[in-house]
Amino acid sequence: MTIEELDQIAESTRAENAKYDQVVNVCMGTGCLSQHSDQLKDALTKEAEVQGKNVMVRRTGCMGLCAAGPLVLVDPDETLYQHMNASYAKAVVGSLGGEPVAELQCDLREHFDQQVHVVLENSGHIDPEKIDDYISREGYRALLTALTDMTPHGVIHQITESGLRGRGGGGYPTGLKWSTVAKASGDVKYVICNGDEGDPGAFMDRSVLESDPQRVIEGMAIAAYAIGASKGYIYVRAEYPLAVSRLTAALRDARRRGLLGNNIGNTAFNFDVEIRLGAGAFVCGEETALLASIEGRRGTPRPRPPYPAVSGLWGKPTLINNVETFANIAPIIRKSGRWFAGMGSERSKGTKVFALTGKITNTGLVEVPMGLKLREIINVIGGGVPDGHKFKAVQTGGPSGGCLPAEMLDIGVSYDALIKVGSIMGSGGMIVMDDTSCMVNVARFFVEFTMTESCGKCVPCRAGTAQMYTLLTKICEGRATMDDLDKLIELCDTIKSASLCGLGQTSPNPVLSTLKYFKNEYIEHIVNKRCPAGVCNIKAPVEVLA
Amino acid sequence: MPAFTPPPLPSDDKRWKIVNGTMRKNGFARHALIETLHTVQSSFGYLDDNAIRFVAQSLRVPLSQAYGVVTFYHYFSLKPPGKHTMTICTGTACFIKGSDKLLAEAEKRLGIAHGQTTPDGNISLMTARCVGACGRAPVVLTDGELVGQMTEPQMQDQLERWAVE
Numbered sequence: 108m109t110i111e112e113l114d115q116i117a118e119s120t121r122a123e124n125a126k127y128d129q130v131v132n133v134c135m136g137t138g139c140l141s142q143h144s145d146q147l148k149d150a151l152t153k154e155a156e157v158q159g160k161n162v163m164v165r166r167t168g169c170m171g172l173c174a175a176g177p178l179v180l181v182d183p184d185e186t187l188y189q190h191m192n193a194s195y196a197k198a199v200v201g202s203l204g205g206e207p208v209a210e211l212q213c214d215l216r217e218h219f220d221q222q223v224h225v226v227l228e229n230s231g232h233i234d235p236e237k238i239d240d241y242i243s244r245e246g247y248r249a250l251l252t253a254l255t256d257m258t259p260h261g262v263i264h265q266i267t268e269s270g271l272r273g274r275g276g277g278g279y280p281t282g283l284k285w286s287t288v289a290k291a292s293g294d295v296k297y298v299i300c301n302g303d304e305g306d307p308g309a310f311m312d313r314s315v316l317e318s319d320p321q322r323v324i325e326g327m328a329i330a331a332y333a334i335g336a337s338k339g340y341i342y343v344r345a346e347y348p349l350a351v352s353r354l355t356a357a358l359r360d361a362r363r364r365g366l367l368g369n370n371i372g373n374t375a376f377n378f379d380v381e382i383r384l385g386a387g388a389f390v391c392g393e394e395t396a397l398l399a400s401i402e403g404r405r406g407t408p409r410p411r412p413p414y415p416a417v418s419g420l421w422g423k424p425t426l427i428n429n430v431e432t433f434a435n436i437a438p439i440i441r442k443s444g445r446w447f448a449g450m451g452s453e454r455s456k457g458t459k460v461f462a463l464t465g466k467i468t469n470t471g472l473v474e475v476p477m478g479l480k481l482r483e484i485i486n487v488i489g490g491g492v493p494d495g496h497k498f499k500a501v502q503t504g505g506p507s508g509g510c511l512p513a514e515m516l517d518i519g520v521s522y523d524a525l526i527k528v529g530s531i532m533g534s535g536g537m538i539v540m541d542d543t544s545c546m547v548n549v550a551r552f553f554v555e556f557t558m559t560e561s562c563g564k565c566v567p568c569r570a571g572t573a574q575m576y577t578l579l580t581k582i583c584e585g586r587a588t589m590d591d592l593d594k595l596i597e598l599c600d601t602i603k604s605a606s607l608c609g610l611g612q613t614s615p616n617p618v619l620s621t622l623k624y625f626k627n628e629y630i631e632h633i634v635n636k637r638c639p640a641g642v643c644n645i646k647a648p649v650e651v652l653a
Numbered sequence: 654m655p656a657f658t659p660p661p662l663p664s665d666d667k668r669w670k671i672v673n674g675t676m677r678k679n680g681f682a683r684h685a686l687i688e689t690l691h692t693v694q695s696s697f698g699y700l701d702d703n704a705i706r707f708v709a710q711s712l713r714v715p716l717s718q719a720y721g722v723v724t725f726y727h728y729f730s731l732k733p734p735g736k737h738t739m740t741i742c743t744g745t746a747c748f749i750k751g752s753d754k755l756l757a758e759a760e761k762r763l764g765i766a767h768g769q770t771t772p773d774g775n776i777s778l779m780t781a782r783c784v785g786a787c788g789r790a791p792v793v794l795t796d797g798e799l800v801g802q803m804t805e806p807q808m809q810d811q812l813e814r815w816a817v818e
Contacts, residue, residue: 138788141799173788307744307783314785345691345728346784384691386726389782403686404718405725464746464787471788502745536787538745552748556782562725 108365109373110251113242116364120243127163129203131155132180132231136169136317137310137349138471143192144177150193151179154200162203168318170231173471175213180231189213217487218469223450225458226311226434227474230318235353238360241321247366249440250325253332254372257440262333263289266436268444270456275301275392275429276504276533277609278455278522284426287416288334291424298331298339299420299427300380301397305344305389306505307556309536311460312430314472316343316350319434320357324380326433328367329440331378334426339380342397345387354382389506389560393608394427396562407562408608429534431460452478455521455532465502465538468493475520482516485539496541500624504533506553506560507613509620510546529620531613545642546625547632551579553617557610568611571602575618582629585636585645592629596622657681659711663703668696672704676711683712686722690729699730727782735770735777737815739808740794744783752791756780758805762812776815 124130133139133148152164170178175189179199186207188199195211202208224230233240241247253262267282288296300323304312316323327339343351358380361367369377383401390396391406398420400406419425435457439447448456455477461484464470468490475484485491485501492498500510503520509530511518518524522532540549558572578595581587599615606612622629631637636645659681662669675692679685689712693704700723709719723729741747741756756767759778763771770777786792789801795811 137784137786137799138801141786141789141792141801173786176788304785305782307748308746308787310783310785310787344785346781384688385728386687386691387728387782388726400687401684403684403688403714403722405721462787464790465749470746470790505745536745538749538787540749544749549749552745560782 108247108251108371110248110255113247113251116239117243117245120239124163124243127161129160129162129184130182131162131164131199131203132167132170132182133164134168134170134176134178134180134231135166136314138169138173139177140349142177147177147179147191147193147196150196151200154196158200160200160203162200166234166236167232168230168235169314169472171227171472172213172215172218172469174469175215178213178231181207182232187213215469215490218473218490221479221483221488222474223458223476224474225438225450226315226322226431226460227318227472228438229322230314233319235318235320236356236360238321238357238364238366241319245441246321246437247325249437250328250332250366251372253329253440254374254376259289259333259335262329262440265439265444266333269439269447270444270451270454271432271435271439271447272455272522273429274431274435274459274534276306276507276531278532281428281432284416284428285330285333287414288424288426291417293424295338295423296334296336297420297423297425298327298334298336299397299401299425300327300339300341300430300433301392301394301427302341302343302347302350302430303385303392303397304347304430304534305392305560306534306536308464308502308538309462309505309534311462311472311535313347313350315430315434315460316347317353320350320354321361322437323430323433324357324361324367326436327380328371328378329436330426330428330433332376334424336426337377337379339378340383340401340420341380342383342385342391342401344385351382351384358382388562389556390562390608390610393610396608397427398425405562407564408610410607431535450476452519452521454523459520459532459535461520461535461537463489463537463539466492466496466541466543467539477521478519480517480519481511484520484537485516489539492539492541496543498539499542499544500540500546500549502538502540502549502617503536504531504616505536506556507531507609507616508533508536509616510540510549510624511620512624515624529623530616543640543642545583545638545640546621546628547579547582547638548640548642550618550621551576551583554579554614557614560610562610565605565607565611567602567605568607568614571598571606571611572614574598575602575615579618582632583638583643583645585632585643587633589633592633657713660707663707669707671696672708673711676708681712683714686712686714686719687726690723694729699733701731732770736775737796738777738779738794739812740779740781741767742784742786742790742792742794743780744787744790746787746790747783747792750790755791755793755803755805755808759808759812762809776812
């Protein structure tokens with residue numbers, strides 16, 4: 108496959124699509140599929156035949172606004188229909204070429220206006236199981252350009268210049284990671300894509316894999332060329348069956364098109380990718396635990412150094428990046444690192460995909476430039492808190508992150524700004540809570556999570572999280588004293604400084620951040636034996652008779 | 654060194670051939686342990702002693718290590734699942750939208766704790782750590798099918814349908 112051949116495929120796919128008057132895109136991501144968008148697609152296809160319309164009905168990946176699903180997008184008019192089902196097929200198909208069906212239309216301009224789609228540029232516009240759809244939107248141009256016109260060093264230079272930082276949560280500069288692996292000595296190196304999206308409340312990786320799997324494969328192939336690897340693994344959660352099946356199909360198609368395998372782009376570059384299924388262990392998102400899991404062992408982390416960049420999979424230099432990081436690579440190579448660096452804030456470049464969930468009107472996936480204020484994301488794009496309730500906190504960063512109160516909504520989202528206020532970017536989950544959530548109970552929820560997910564290798568995490576949980580339960584049940592609170596704070600400090608891996612080191616964060624901003628709720632539970640949100644079931648204190 | 658001969662299949666149940674196929678595809682390499690266990694679980698529904706021994710021997714992995722892997726990962730189950738399975742997502746978004754109450758109600762109705770199966774073997778009650786459909790929280794999987802914005806009456810109806818069929 109050469110660039111000329113790639114252009115031919117793109118041209119003929121576009122010509123094929125241009126034969127139709129309209130394209131009716133039906134969202135078939137996990138969210139919309141659970142509301143039977145597959146039946147909706149069949150109904151639309153049938154209706155188009157019956158009415159003799161010259162339209163193409165296309166299966167696509169996630170369109171983002173899960174709250175309004177199932178979604179249907181008509182191109183080129185860009186009419187978006189919400190809450191669709193098969194019974195509306197006749198009306199919608201009938202309206203094609205004329206006025207859209209007003210009462211079914213989704214008119215949420217403010218939800219889409221401030222979004223900038225880089226990672227999600229194809230989501231909702233292409234059939235995720237058709238590689239030619241991806242190619243028709245400049246897919247694999249970046250890989251073939253890199254292979255024929257750029258040196259591995261040149262590729263790394265563009266990534267470094269882009270300022271891209273790891274999207275899995277750590278925020279480590281991607282260019283620096285790549286150049287470390289490139290410089291590491293050894294003939295055999297590996298590229299690994301971390302798709303073990305374990306943070307509850309985050310689903311951007313699932314969505315990217317389901318909606319645009321070729322983009323991730325292309326990013327991995329470019330990385331492999333840059334660091335000198337010829338073998339890659341994608342580690343995906345077994346809980347994401349649709350992502351696994353679309354990825355399997357995508358790998359097969361890429362091989363058939365000669366974009367994976369030997370002599371890619373008629374060059375000496377060989378690369379292939381295998382899927383490895385996770386088996387439900389949160390800690391496997393930690394890179395050394397992930398390596399152990401791919402090697403078929405228990406997913407327990409090991410101390411670093413040596414870093415995987417030097418000694419990773421089977422002791423070989425290994426590059427591990429997250430799904431969203433790889434999804435950013437092709438556009439950077441296509442449009443230059445400088446273009447990417449033109450978006451975002453001072454030290455956090457580009458865009459970030461967030462999963463907006465919890466007590467918020469427009470739940471779903473959004474992609475915004477770094478530096479956008481939390482307030483804009485929650486109140487404007489997210490449509491605010493529904494049902495007349497009051498905003499209380501937003502939780503970012505999953506079980507390693509923190510809860511931020513309303514006073515913090517004016518900070519712009521970036522790696523550094525979030526750390527400064529006691530939370531982290533994490534993989535991009537953003538869970539909104541209203542006045543019906545008890546912050547002590549929320550902290551206990553997260554600690555219960557890390558306690559269950561602790562691999563048990565190091566004592567501070569294994570025993571510490573269990574003790575934190577016991578103390579928080581005591582507080583929730585109104586049995587705690589102020590001494591217990593002091594103990595809890597001291598314990599947080601110990602776990603933070605003495606745990607082996609990120610899971611343990613960050614496990615006190617939900618406690619520390621709620622203590623920082625919602626200490627009064629802890630005090631209420633302890634001193635007045637009262638849960639301000641009315642969530643915790645505190646029994647009336649037993650009168651002690653003298 | 655004599656060539657390694659994998660052990661014979663435990664029975665003529667055709668599913669063992671599928672399991673063997675996964676191991677063969679991976680050249681009976683030790684690192685195929687988790688892949689193979691996935692195949693066993695998807696073919697048989699769970700992992701019993703017999704299966705773990707067979708896989709461990711075939712891949713030349715110590716039995717202790719194979720057992721260690723099985724018990725480390727939540728996805729693997731040592732017990733056969735019930736005829737029906739209700740999996741309640743307990744991820745953060747679902748928790749904020751009341752999945753803890755759904756779980757408590759289901760436990761109360763079925764008289765079992767999560768992770769267990771009713772004594773008649775009809776319904777298993779499981780929990781999941783986020784299935785990634787947070788936009789539709791609270792989410793419940795009924796026999797693997799994802800149902801979003803689950804309400805308590807809706808869940809009770811489903812359990813009732815399973816109980817009387």
